[in-house]
Amino acid sequence: MAAPKQAAVDKRRLILDAAVRVFAREGFHACRVSDIANEAGVAYGLVYHYFKSKDQVLDTLFLERWDFLLGAIRETDLQDVPAEQKLTAIAGFIIESYRHDPDLMKVIIVEVTRAANSFGATHIDKIGEAYALIRGVVEKAQKTGEFRSEIPAEFAVMAFYGAIEQVLTGWIFGLLPESETEYELAKAHIVRTIVGGLAA
Amino acid sequence: MAAPKQAAVDKRRLILDAAVRVFAREGFHACRVSDIANEAGVAYGLVYHYFKSKDQVLDTLFLERWDFLLGAIRETDLQDVPAEQKLTAIAGFIIESYRHDPDLMKVIIVEVTRAANSFGATHIDKIGEAYALIRGVVEKAQKTGEFRSEIPAEFAVMAFYGAIEQVLTGWIFGLLPESETEYELAKAHIVRTIVGGLAA
């Protein structure tokens, strides 16, 4: 799948990037393949030259990013630092992903991660892999006594990941203010909430 | 718009209930109106006798349930109990909603609450209302000193609500075990995580 030629312009990349914008703006179901082609400035037959179907375009976008995320989590997990710091790194990575390309994260959350009847089902294993990795972090912390064992690791993971996705959803829906500062604050606040708790 | 007659069988209700099952099983976009009619055991056109469009069926389902949820949160907020107890009540109500009708909550979360480009946008105000009510609970607790003020209320709300939705998502995707006991544990764990934190 690596770009076979790296021509003047990589049309395949052009199409993928255009698809992100179109999926984010109109939604996967609402948009047409021709919208993607128009956005990319190519004939829409070309989309089918590079991808088997409209679905495969989204699959590609998701997998590219998600594998990157899994890699980042794995790497983080290898560090010899407190679990809290690891969770901060993971939350930070996801929020940086959003900061870097909000449209892509919007598409991934809205069209894949929560789409239980379509892409969410297709990629359930990949999605579960992320949860499993984070659970590893939590479980280790519980063993070392950094985290209390009272709360099952699975629940802890869901709370942690759900909090992140919800903050992103808040930005996506315009319900939470967005700015460089807000992004930074979000990283800290999420982990502080989940790890430290709201109680005084 | 309420059933004007309450005949032998309320066909309108029959259609709504069938729609929940069909939307949950196949997804809103993937299913056809005829699937709903078949599931309800009524003629195709009757769906359009009671509802203006396929969209309106989902709108109706969402609003019915969401207004009920808003009412429950408002009522909870009136109680003179600690914030933690209020959050437990709210989490409890949502999880009970899921226990009572998992299909309906699946549809609401998957097709509305996270559907930024379609129904989520339509019902953004209603959705935001729920967040605002929960924020009220948190802010009051911060004023009384029950919760620390360090974490902005908006973030706290997102963490709390996101954790709940994510647990539900875990059940929906089959990534989290489901049972009567699990439902009960979930209520406690979520609030304990958000309020008490994961740290030992």
Place this chain on the structure above:
Amino acid sequence: MAAPKQAAVDKRRLILDAAVRVFAREGFHACRVSDIANEAGVAYGLVYHYFKSKDQVLDTLFLERWDFLLGAIRETDLQDVPAEQKLTAIAGFIIESYRHDPDLMKVIIVEVTRAANSFGATHIDKIGEAYALIRGVVEKAQKTGEFRSEIPAEFAVMAFYGAIEQVLTGWIFGLLPESETEYELAKAHIVRTIVGGLAA
């Protein structure tokens, strides 16, 4: 078909009159049977109590009026007056019909008289009857020498009837000014044009 009871209100008549307004306003194809019922203030099942179908409503309206027109032409033809006077009477009758109920004449012209593929075909004989009667007037005038025989009677009839229908069409489309005076002038002008010609 005579009103069987002549009740407090003749619902059948109510429906017919409502149909005229609705057909005129929205067109036969564009309107729904329920529009007629609403306009008449009755349940739309009642339309089917009095009429076999939507088509039959228009058939009834057309035949009622057209038979009246045929009667008027026949009567006119019996008079012992110059052909010009007869044509004036016929044009006068049609224009009076329009003045009395513009909606009905609009419906008859737009939905029947020119509707070659639907009601025009159904009622072709009735329509042709009118032409035949007028042709009789012209032919007699040609025999007596009042009209010149150069122009075949069929053409003369088409010119005469076409001129009238076109003036009505002008009113219907709002391309010709409408007023009591205009109606009177129209009667005279049409016959003067057809009989006397435009030439100085």
Place this chain on the structure above:
Amino acid sequence: MAAPKQAAVDKRRLILDAAVRVFAREGFHACRVSDIANEAGVAYGLVYHYFKSKDQVLDTLFLERWDFLLGAIRETDLQDVPAEQKLTAIAGFIIESYRHDPDLMKVIIVEVTRAANSFGATHIDKIGEAYALIRGVVEKAQKTGEFRSEIPAEFAVMAFYGAIEQVLTGWIFGLLPESETEYELAKAHIVRTIVGGLAA
């Protein structure tokens, strides 16, 4: 919008020509888009590749022909000949249009020119333009004394154009005999009637 390539066969033209036959045979409302596609021997969707809707197919047919008619009238008006000769040319052009493509003229008259509630309303300006041009011819003739001023030009136009349309309607309904000779005679008779009058 003109065929950009002029391929082996111009499918767009094929569809338009097929539509004329189908509209004429079955009527605009009664026919289905698939009838047009079948008649043209193309796939269903191709109609929508070239036209936005079924309506637009008829719009296109009407405008193509009507603009041609307007051009012909304008050109005729520029000639320095008696008004009677101009009217003969105009009537001649319309009748030639019918002779050349009876189906198209049938469609234009039945589905547009008299369809007060649908296409007639849409194209009211274009239709009125034709009347205005003819009125110009009449008014000039009235100024020069060729025509008498007694009859308002608007009425004269309606009589003239109505007579033509009615003769065409006669052919369309099969109430008037059709033949090459008849077409020629019609041109002369119509103008002779309107200009010379029926009176001896």
Place this chain on the structure above:
DNA sequence: CATGAATGAGCTTTCATTCAT
């Protein structure tokens, strides 16, 4: 007579996908 819930065939339109060039 009168009602309007219930039916379902049939329509227009959309759009992912194919394929000849």
Place this chain on the structure above:
DNA sequence: TATGAATGAAAGCTCATTCAT
């Protein structure tokens, strides 16, 4: 590679008509 004309299945929606009450 690149194009966009061509395909046709599939879906939402309308509405004339029926019928139980």
